Amino acid sequence: MDTIKKSLRHTPAMRWLMLLLISGLTFGTYWFQDFFGGLKTIMENDMGFTSEEFGRLIGLTTIANMFGMIIVGGIILDKWGVRMAGIVFGGIATLGASITALASAGFFGEDHSTMLNMMILGRILFGSGLEVVCVVATRTAVKWFKGYELALAMALNMGLGRLGSAMGIALAPDIANGSVPSAVTFAATLIGIALIMFLIYSVFDIKLDRQEKVEGAEEDGEDFKFSDLVKLITNKSFLFIALLCVAFYSAVFPFIQYAPDILINKFEFSILLPENGNIELFGSTSLGNASVFVALYIFAIAFAAIPKQIKNINTRRVYMAVIALLFAGFLASIWDVMGIWLQNGSKTAALIPLGTIIFTPIFGSYVDSKGKAASLMILGALLLIFAHVSMSLFNYDWLAYLGLISLGIAFSLVPAAMWPSVAKIVAENRLGTAYASMFTIQNWGLGLFFWGIGAMVDWFNPKIVAAKQAIADQLHAFNLKDNTITTIRNGLQDIGLASGQEREVIQEMRFDEISTQLAANNSPEKVDEVMNYLSSLGEIPAYDYTYPILALVGLGVISIYLAFQLKKADAKQRYGLELPSGQTPDDE
Numbered sequence: 156m157d158t159i160k161k162s163l164r165h166t167p168a169m170r171w172l173m174l175l176l177i178s179g180l181t182f183g184t185y186w187f188q189d190f191f192g193g194l195k196t197i198m199e200n201d202m203g204f205t206s207e208e209f210g211r212l213i214g215l216t217t218i219a220n221m222f223g224m225i226i227v228g229g230i231i232l233d234k235w236g237v238r239m240a241g242i243v244f245g246g247i248a249t250l251g252a253s254i255t256a257l258a259s260a261g262f263f264g265e266d267h268s269t270m271l272n273m274m275i276l277g278r279i280l281f282g283s284g285l286e287v288v289c290v291v292a293t294r295t296a297v298k299w300f301k302g303y304e305l306a307l308a309m310a311l312n313m314g315l316g317r318l319g320s321a322m323g324i325a326l327a328p329d330i331a332n333g334s335v336p337s338a339v340t341f342a343a344t345l346i347g348i349a350l351i352m353f354l355i356y357s358v359f360d361i362k363l364d365r366q367e368k369v370e371g372a373e374e375d376g377e378d379f380k381f382s383d384l385v386k387l388i389t390n391k392s393f394l395f396i397a398l399l400c401v402a403f404y405s406a407v408f409p410f411i412q413y414a415p416d417i418l419i420n421k422f423e424f425s426i427l428l429p430e431n432g433n434i435e436l437f438g439s440t441s442l443g444n445a446s447v448f449v450a451l452y453i454f455a456i457a458f459a460a461i462p463k464q465i466k467n468i469n470t471r472r473v474y475m476a477v478i479a480l481l482f483a484g485f486l487a488s489i490w491d492v493m494g495i496w497l498q499n500g501s502k503t504a505a506l507i508p509l510g511t512i513i514f515t516p517i518f519g520s521y522v523d524s525k526g527k528a529a530s531l532m533i534l535g536a537l538l539l540i541f542a543h544v545s546m547s548l549f550n551y552d553w554l555a556y557l558g559l560i561s562l563g564i565a566f567s568l569v570p571a572a573m574w575p576s577v578a579k580i581v582a583e584n585r586l587g588t589a590y591a592s593m594f595t596i597q598n599w600g601l602g603l604f605f606w607g608i609g610a611m612v613d614w615f616n617p618k619i620v621a622a623k624q625a626i627a628d629q630l631h632a633f634n635l636k637d638n639t640i641t642t643i644r645n646g647l648q649d650i651g652l653a654s655g656q657e658r659e660v661i662q663e664m665r666f667d668e669i670s671t672q673l674a675a676n677n678s679p680e681k682v683d684e685v686m687n688y689l690s691s692l693g694e695i696p697a698y699d700y701t702y703p704i705l706a707l708v709g710l711g712v713i714s715i716y717l718a719f720q721l722k723k724a725d726a727k728q729r730y731g732l733e734l735p736s737g738q739t740p741d742d743e
């Protein structure tokens with residue numbers, strides 16, 4: 156007993172320091188997973204990517220997981236423990252991210268297909284580490300926080316992942332500043348730093364194992380077992396929830412990757428922030444803009460996760476009032492800038508993962524105390540359909556905002572109801588197998604839709620794709636720095652005479668207006684800037700995203716069907732998904 160009392164994890168400061176050290180990997184990998192979403196337009200303009208190639212790059216990230224990497228990772232995790240698994244899989248993710256960064260900078264060759272293929276290779280390696288690293292972080296939190304603030308620790312860790320996604324999407328265009336490799340290198344560096352943090356964590360982990368005399372891996376009853384898999388897939392409720400996980404997440408994660416591009420193309424949101432849309436901190440706008448997200452994260456955690464720790468009701472009320480006041484003051488101080496951000500594609504799209512930091516714990520508490528998990532999954536699927544219909548079939552800004560808010564709520568509601576339900580359906584000693592198999596099939600759906608949406612964008616917009624490429628190629632052929640506006644104008648007119656699918660679009664361009672505008676904008680020197688001006692002038696028509704988003708509506712419909720089937724199966728199998736946490740149908 157004495158030894159346990161003295162071990163590191165019983166000191167609060169040590170536990171929280173460990174959480175910080177391990178959450179670096181969650182933050183960094185979620186950032187690297189999602190940041191390309193903020194760069195799609197720049198990748199098209201600067202690197203000649205098509206939407207299908209963009210989708211292929213993101214989609215193939217899931218390939219190793221589709222074919223069992225999560226299961227292999229789980230087995231390794233059980234055999235070697237969190238320390239070795241974190242180092243090995245964190246190392247693989249870092250190596251993959253570094254290869255992607257080097258490839259984007261032309262290190263392996265500057266021709267388009269070499270760059271694309273090597274970037275894909277890097278992303279495949281990164282993806283091989285991604286999911287296992289997230290499981291490692293969860294297991295490590297359990298190791299240090301069991302018997303203490305485990306729920307808060309998990310919420311903070313998951314929240315940091317979402318913050319990584321949000322910041323990656325929102326800040327990538329600022330960091331890139333017209334050049335993709337800068338943003339990729341930055342994102343890869345973040346994972347490198349996270350790996351170093353994990354190595355520092357490992358020193359403490361060894362010490363804890365010695366203090367608590369853990370031999371090899373910890374026994375937490377969550378190992379992957381093939382024999383359990385057979386039992387699981389014959390359970391109807393498990394099957395429905397696993398398929399719901401695929402359908403729901405496939406309608407959300409891929410949408411988030413394309414959301415900045417959808418807002419830019421369909422709702423004419425800005426690609427880059429105007430000067431007065433930046434916040435400065437210590438003379439840096441990147442730091443200033445980043446600090447807004449960190450502040451929003453702190454407020455979200457302060458509102459949603461910390462109050463549960465305050466037992467005295469009056470203290471809690473005072474605490475909430477102080478936080479609300481501080482938040483109102485914070486909002487007032489950035490009000491004008493927020494107005495501009497809500498007109499910018501990547502900054503607005505980033506609010507979807509950010510919103511979940513506050514809403515997931517709130518819905519989680521509701522499910523714990525009131526139950527109704529299966530009904531809430533039905534509601535989440537309905538909100539998902541509303542979100543995608545409002546953004547595909549209609550063209551109103553206000554409806555798009557409403558759609559984004561609905562998506563944010565659905566993205567908080569369904570996970571808050573789904574993951575605790577898995578723990579009700581599946582016995583504790585099969586949870587490892589259940590999560591690993593759910594994540595594996597989830598990756599099939601994600602891969603298909605990450606890639607499929609991009610392919611559909613190209614398929615439904617052949618003229619625009621060809622025109623954009625012809626114009627970008629022509630601009631690349633000039634050395635913009637050494638050319639005058641007149642040369643650019645003449646060059647563009649030359650392609651106007653070209654034949655092919657792009658002809659129709661280019662021949663309609665108003666070259667005199669373009670020249671005047673470009674000159675008025677200080678004769679931009681980067682292809683990306685010229686392309687952005689052309690788009691903002693309406694010279695390059697926007698992609699039609701109607702059908703790609705409608706495909707996601709289909710996933711919403713499938714989700715509703717599955718959620719109803721789950722509710723029906725639960726009524727028969729009596730897992731008590733509609734009951735509060737800790738209650739079973741037999742208690743009634």
Ligand SMILES: NCCCC[C@H](NC(=O)[C@@H](N)CCCCN)C(=O)O
Pocket residue numbers: 185188286289404570574594597
């Ligand atoms: N206890 C399970 C929590 C799962 C959270 C869930 N994560 C996933 O679904 C991962 N398979 C995806 C990781 C992808 C990283 N962008 C979530 O809602 O994020």
